[in-house]
Amino acid sequence: MASEMERMRQRSQKAKQRGDWLEVVELLEKYRKALPDDKAAAFDLGDALMKLERFDDACRFYAELLETWPKDHLIASNFGGALVRCGKIQEAKTLLEYSLELNPKNIYARINLGGVYQTLRDYHGALKNSLEAVSIDPTHPLAFNNLGSAFSDLAKFEEAKHAYETAVMLDPKSVDALINLATTEVKLGGGVAAVEMFEKVLTMLPPEAKQRAEAVKFFASFEYLKLGDLKKGWDYYEGGFSPLVPQNGRRTPVRVFDFPRWNFEDLSGKRILIWREQGLGDEILFSCCLPDLIKEFPSAQITYQCEQRLVEIYKETFPSIDVEPYNGEVSTTSKGAFHYHIPLGSLLRRYRSSLATFPGAVPFIRAPERCSAGVRALLAPLGGKKKLIGICWRSGLRSPERNLNYTELLDWNFIPSVSDRYEFFNLQWGDTSEELTSFFQATGTRIHNPQLVDLKNDMPMVFAIVDQLDAIVTVDSSLSAIAGALGKPTVYLTRGSWIFMGQREFPWAPSFSSLITEAGEPVSDLLNRVAEHLDKITYQRIEI
Secondary structure: OHHHHHHHHHHHHHHHHHOOHHHHHHHHHHHHHHOOOOHHHHHHHHHHHHHOOOHHHHHHHHHHHHHHOOOOHHHHHHHHHHHHHOOOHHHHHHHHHHHHHHOOOOHHHHHHHHHHHHHOOOHHHHHHHHHHHHHHOOOOHHHHHHHHHHHHHOOOHHHHHHHHHHHHHHOOOOHHHHHHHHHHHHHOOOHHHHHHHHHHHHHHOOOOOHHHHHHHHHHHHHHHHHOOOHHHHHHHHHHHHOOOOOOOOOOOOOOEOOOOEOOOOOOOOOEEEEEOOOOHHHHHHHHHHHHHHHHHOOOOEEEEEEOHHHHHHHHHHOOOOEEEEOOOOOEOOOOOOOOEEEEHHHHHHHHOOOHHHOOOOOOOOOOOHHHHHHHHHHHHHHOOOOEEEEEEOOOOOOOOOHHHHOOOHHHOOOOHHHOOOEEEEEOOOOOOHHHHHHHHHHHOOOOEOOOOOOOOOOHHHHHHHHHHOOEEEEOOOHHHHHHHHHOOOEEEEEOOOHHHOOOOOOOOOOOEEEEEOOOOOOHHHHHHHHHHHHHHHHHHOOOO
């Protein structure tokens, strides 16, 4: 019997050397039934489950091992790493901190903890943790990979690139380091080089790493879109539901149905469920495809599950389809209600496959009629000969990297100089009272604030306000998507992104006049050009 077990163990080690992780799991599961106390074999089995991206199985397995060896710091750190992959961040943090209590020099606990800090957006904690990992082992590629991620989250892209290059130098086959290096090249403006790196990674991945391949394609999709290759870009965008895409960048929600996803079959007479994804701005932007779908399949029975705040707007805009709120559940079954389903963003593969298909019907959303009288009353005191301009200067979600996309209201010092012809109207949701007061005290110019309107939740009123203003000036936010959907003249302040599809002007909305920064520069650098562009779109209505 002993010799048979030895042969089985040897076969598993050879399979591990070949990278045949399925055989490793098959052999070691049998082996451990006879020899459950072989810790080395247990570690090999856990590693194989992670390589096969069977993260739930890995969590259960490491939980059993930790019961057997509760003081083993490596099992605790591996268990924490598996929990990170399953999105159980707080549980992972507890396990990894416990591992470090057992052994403060456990570099793997430090590395996995880096992913926890990143997900929790504790950017300075992530940097401190990464530096600890590098000090433990200054030759470990994963330590430098984590250090690069920490620098990137703090918008220190040159430092991040150097860390990732070090990781690749230490391990040229490090898929994670190559992916992150490619992503950093993107942030530094090197799109073509990034695409080449992503494609190189895809050739390095084994066949069983399907989720990893989907994640890499998703990362690469944005670069293909930036380069104007919309077909490949949208094809690769389909990988965005991979659990290996970081939570803050993943396509969400992940939903499971008991009926097939639509692969562009004939929908005549069929019932299809379209379901929202991503944030409010993406949903509004992507819904430009709904008119195309309705036009192509007039006899289809279409149900669109949208964000609760948009239900009234979409019901009025698309009376021929059923519109209902999406209640946030992750898993959904149909019990025969539909023939097909598809996430909203995947409609872009069919209806926005080339630049010639933009902008489609603009405006493609209507403001609710019931709000019009209320908005007219709200704006009436601001009447006269001045144009009414809605503004948005930041997002509600901030981070060192995201802050490059936004501004501070006090930086909008061009407003007093154009107050003879414009009145400005706050469309920035959240508590802006302190910012508006500080701006008035500094400039003597008042920005009107619709205090009785909930700018975050009352989307019918927000759409109606935007519809009746003369123009919008905004950074990247849901307001830019609303203005584009309504066809409103807009000065768009942006660092540029994949949504421009390689163009200088915004292809989704011809009413936009776009100001784009150079790579790495903050959007605030554009504010001194706003007045000129605002005059063009509100008075002359000619392209700059």
